[in-house]
Amino acid sequence: MQRTRTLGALTAVALAAGLAGGLAAPAHAATDDFFGYHGSKPLASYAPGAVLDTRTIDYHLLGISLPVKVEQILYRSTDAQGKPIANVTSVIKPPGTPKSGQAVSYQSFYDSLSVADSPSRVIAGDQRFPGGAIVNLETALIAPLLLQGYPVVVPDTEGPNADFAAGPEYGTTTLDSVRAASTATGTGLNTSTKFGMLGYSGGAIGTNWAAALAPSYAPDVNKRLVGATEGGLLVAPAHNLNYVSGTPVWAGVAPMAVAGAARAFGLDMSPYLSAKGAQVMADVQDDSIGEGLLANPFVTWQQLVKPEYANPDSVKPFVDAVNKLNLGQRPSPTVPMFIEQGAGGFLEGSPGTKPGIGPGDGVMIAGDVRTLARQYCADGTTVKYQQQDLLSHIGTALPWAAASIGWLNDRFAGKTAPSSCGSIPAGNSLAPEAYAGS
Template identity: 55%
Template sequence: MRKRTSRLLAAAVTAALTATTLTATATAATAGPASASSAAAASDPFYSYDGSTPLDSLAPGTVLRTRTLPYHVLGLPTPVTAVQLLYRTADAQGRPAANVTTVLRSLTGDSGRAVSYQSFYDSLDPADGPSRAVAGNLSLGGAIPSAEAIFLVPLLAQGYNVVIPDTEGQSADFGAGPEYAITTLDSIRAATGSPATGLTPDTRFGLMGYSGGAVASSWAAALAPGYAPEVNARLVGYAEGGLLVDPAHNIRYIDGSLMWSGIIPMALIGVSRSSGIDLTPYLNDYGRSVYRQLEHASLTDALGHYPGLSWKAMAKPQYADPNSVEPYVAAVNRTNLGSAPTPTVPGYLAQGNAGVLEGTFANPPGIGTGDGVAVAGDVRALARQYCASGTAALAYQQYDALSHFGVPAAWAPQALAWLNDRFAGRPAPSDCGHIPAGNSLAPQQPVPAS
C-alpha cells in the first residue's frame, strides 16, 4: 500500500511539474526581479521574528514559526505537503538571524531518512529564495528553485524527506559559503526538532547540491564536525557537482566570458554585503553602474547579459588587478574551501570541463579550464586535499565533454544512486590515489595598487 501511495503521489508531482514547465517560458517572459509577487513575498510576516526572547538568547536551530502549505512549482500547487520553519541561525558575520527552511514530507511516512537539498538559486534578492517559490510566489529568479523540482521528484519518489534551506539567509548573501553552511546545518537542527516535520534527532541525512547548492553542501560538510557535531554524527555523506572552490580563481576564470562574466559584479556585491565592506570606491563609473544594476539581481539577470565583461573594465586603473583591493582579498580568502576543515563523512564530487560550450574560453595560468564558471583544477585539488587529510572515502568524476549546464543530467542520477548506497550502509567508493593534480588553493596575497 505504501509503495502504491508513493507511486501515485510521485506521479502527481511529476504531472504538476510537466504542466508548469510548459508555462515556464511565458512566466520568464513576464516576471521580473521586482514583480508584484516578489514585493508581496518580501512583506510576508512569516519571515519576521517578533518574539519577546532576543534571538541571541536562543540556541541555533530553535524553531520560531511554523506553517504548512502545498508544495508549489512555478506558482501551481502540487499534492505534496510542505512544512516551513522560521528558525534561529546566524549570518556571515556571526550575528543572530532568522531564516526559513522547507521540509517536504516523505511520501511513505518514513522519518528515518532525509536529504538536505541545497538550491542553486544564486540571487541577491531574498524574494528568489526557494521557500518563497515553494509557497507559490513567482519571480524570474524564483523560477530556478521551481525548476529544481526535477531533482526533488526522484528523492520524494524513493521515500526521502527533503529539506530545502534558504541557504543565503534573508539578506541574500550570495557567495558567502560559510554562511551557507550555518544556515544549512541550523536548518537540519530545526527540521529534526520540530514535531510538525515528522523528523527526529535520529533521522539520518545526506547533503545534495549543484553549483551554488554544492557550495552550501561542501561548506556544511566541512563545518559540521566543529559547528554541529550532533548533525555531523547523522550525516551519511554529501553528493555535489559544479563546485566553486576558490572564488578568486572563479572570478579570474570567467573574466571576459560571453555568458558567465555577469557573475563578477554579483560576486562583488555578495562579498560586500556578507562581509560588511564597501568595494564601490575601487570601481570606475561603469563598474558602479553595473553594480547598481545587479544589486538586487538573480542569476537570470546576469547570465549572458554582460558578454565579455571583465574586472578591468569595472575597476579604476590603479586597481586593475583584483588582488590590489585588500578588503576583497580578505573576503575571498574567507570563502576559499581550500582553507576550510576536511569533512569526516564520505563525498561524491562531479565536475565538468567544457566551458567553451558556454562561452568561457579562458585558460589562466595556475587556474586552467573549467565548466564555464567552476574551475576543474580547483575541484581536483580540493578532492586530493580531502584524500590526503581525511579518513572518509571520496569519489570524483570529471566530465571533460560537458559544461556547467550539461553536467546535471549526468550527475543527478549518479548522486541519487550514491546517496542510496550510503543510506543502505554499503561501503563508499573512493578515487583517492587516482585523481589528477589540480591547482594551488593557497590564500590570495594582496599586491600593491598600480
C-alpha cells in the same frame, strides 16, 4: 496514488517549461510576515537551530498549489560574520509513506541577490520572474527523492539578506536547517534522523561548506550525516572571477559575487569602483542569476574598477573576502563525498587557457575541484571524484543528478563508499591570495 501522479505530471511540466525559458507565472510581492523574527526575546538568546515559528502549507509549482504538504520553519542561524539571523527552511513531505529515520537536505542553486527568489518563498507561492524559475525547475530534481519516500529539507542557504556566494553562511544555514527540521513538530523527523546532503552549483556551495563546517559548528548534525554529493563546485572565488572575466556567458556572475561578498561581510567597495563599476554594482543588487548574466556579458574586473586597482589583489577588501571564501583553507569533511565536475567550458564560452586556471565547466574550475578532492583524501575523507571533460556546467548537472540518487541510497543502506583517492589528477594551488597593495 493521486498525489504521486500529480507530482510527477507537474514536475514534467516544470522541467519542460524551465528548459524552454518559460515559467512566466504572475509575480507578486513577498511581504509575508512569516519570514521575519518578531519575538520579544533577543535573537542571540536562542541556540543555533532553535525553532522560532512553523506553519504548514501546500507545495507550489509555477504558483499552483499541489497536494503535497510542506512544513516551513523559521529558525535561528548564523551569518557569515557570526551574527545571529532568523532564516527559513522548508520540509517537503513525500506523497506516500515516508522512509523511517532518513531524510535529504537539498541545497538549491537559486543564486540570487533578491530574497524574493528564496526557495521558501517560491515554494509558498511567490513567483518573481525570472528568479523564481530556478526553484520551480528544481522540482524535477526533488521529485525523485520524494517519490522514493525521502522527506526533503530545502533551506534558504543565502540567509534572510540573500548573501549570494557567501560560503560560510550557506554552510551554517544548512546545518541549522537540519537541526530545526529535526526538532520542529509536524516534520516527522527527530534528532536521530540520518541525513544525506545534495546540491549542484550554488547548491554545491551550501553542501560542501556544510560538510566542512559540520565537525566544528554542528557536531550533533555531523554524526547523523551519511554523505554529501555535489557538482559544479565553487572552490576559490579569486580564480573563478579571473576565469569568467570577459566571457560571453558567465562574466556577469563576477559583479554579483562581489556584491554578495560585500553584503555578507559588510565591505565598502565604493572607493575602488569606476563609474561603470559603481553603476553595475548598483544595478545587480536585486538581480537573479539570469538577470545578472544577461545584463553584463563580456564584463571584466578592469572595467569595474579604477585603473590603479586593475590587479584584484591590490584591493584589500577583495583579498580579505576571497580568502574567507576559499574552501581550500577550510577543514576537510569527515563524511563520504561524491564530487562531479565538468571541464568542457568552451561550450559555454569560457576558454581554459588562462595561466594557473586550466579547463573548467564555464564558471567552475576543474583544477581547483581536483586539488580540493585530493586535499580531502589526504585528510582521510572518502571521495569519489568524476570529471566530465566534454560537458559544461549545465550539461554536467544531468549525469551528476542521475548518479547522485543511487550514491545516496547506498550511503543510507550502509554500503562502503566508493573512493577515487589515489587516482585524482593534480590540480591548481589553493593558496590564499596575497595582498599586493601598499
